[in-house]
Amino acid sequence: MSFDKDALSAAITKHGRVARVVVAEVQGSTPREVGAAMLVWQTPAGFDQSGTIGGGTLEFEAAKHAFSAPRLQRLPLGPAMGQCCGGAVTLLTEVFESASDIPEDIFARGPGDMPFAVKKALAEARAQGLLKPKLHGDWMVEPITRATRPLWVWGAGHVGRAIVATLAPLPDLAITWVDTAANRFPDTLPGGVTQLIAEHPEALMAYAPPEAEHLILTYSHALDLELCHRALDHGFAFAGLIGSRTKWARFRSRLRDLGHTDAQIDRICCPIGQPDLGKHPQAIAVGVAAQVISGRKITESYGERTG
Structure with a gap:
């Protein structure tokens, strides 16, 4: 899974402000894997979306509150959503008005100074050409989609x-x-x-x-x-x-x-x-x-x- 910059840019061009919700971390049984993402935009009737993070209620609630949700949310799917998966999902929700500042290879972002663990992950990924989406504390690191x-x-x-x-x-x-x-x-x-x-x-x-x-x-x-x-x-x-x-x-x-x-x-x-x-x-x-x-x-x- 990777960050689809082109899809985000196209959605912004068509709809204006776009929220992106990505599965940042999982524990136990969950509907989708780390890196699964959806784009959400506001409409006169409420909201619309492309992509999926799975899970029915999880996805609906995440899309419904995409423009007001905290940046990071950890959600136990059973107690919080009434779902039978039994695991827990951490969602990262971000609102974009432009995709121009997103790098072309790896997108690492978070609060404060970049942690050493993130710097190390970036250096290894650029040297080896291999990186999987991962949450490092409050920092999310994702490779950018390339059509290969x-x-x-x-x-x-x-x-x-x-x-x-x-x-x-x-x-x-x-x-x-x-x-x-x-x-x-x-x-x-x-x-x-x-x-x-x-x-x-x-x-x-x-x-x-x-x-x-x-x-x-x-x-x-x-x-x-x-x-x-x-x-x-x-x-x-x-x-x-x-x-x-x-x-x-x-x-x-x-x-x-x-x-x-x-x-x-x-x-x-x-x-x-x-x-x-x-x-x-x-x-x-x-x-x-x-x-x-x-x-x-x-x-x-x-x-x-x-x-």
Whole structure:
């Protein structure tokens, strides 16, 4: 878990003052782990939020009082909230009007001078590149979210929209979404998604990082084939193609004709997702999201009508 500076900045731009509530410390059984956070903003009807710290009553009360709560609160979930978890949670609540002063790597803050334990944690984290959120006394230390996995989604049809909407909240994914026209995309893009519009999208494959992951699901089989061809020439960490057994058999033959070996072609995963979940775009998106998160290659087919 880490501090999502971009999400906070976007929320401030849209809503003004934003409260951030983060699980700073846990004891025993609790709904969420240290670092789980939510953003809360005021509305004419009361408040609204994004993200979750879990726990039903805990989350509702924390959001309801986010602009008046003490900075640190330790809450036994049973006695204080009537919840059956049995543990205790310490919440850190902070109100932000700007994110410009938040560092780009590690955010350490608290009252008074920085304690030695915090200085030591920062030095070790910067030397080793590894840090977990932790409360040191009254000081909270959190790594800043960095999107470290470039994911290119080719196609903004029903399945593309469902996949992007499902994956966009994941903080480690840097999603680039490609299609041929602006009207193929939804009116509002999820936060953190980069939109690319090109009459010939296949030409953009050359600009994808070689470590990028690709999901190919355009409206055109010819375009899908060309994207697979160019991905194999360009290099990638993962490439998945939506399609049926018939489609993939034809693609394999045509990719061989284009000069690719069977070993190279086998690097492309077709179909993608979990076929047993069904063919509804949202069901496909759930399966694909699970595959992207887990890194598994799934070999079963969606069936004839998907491609």
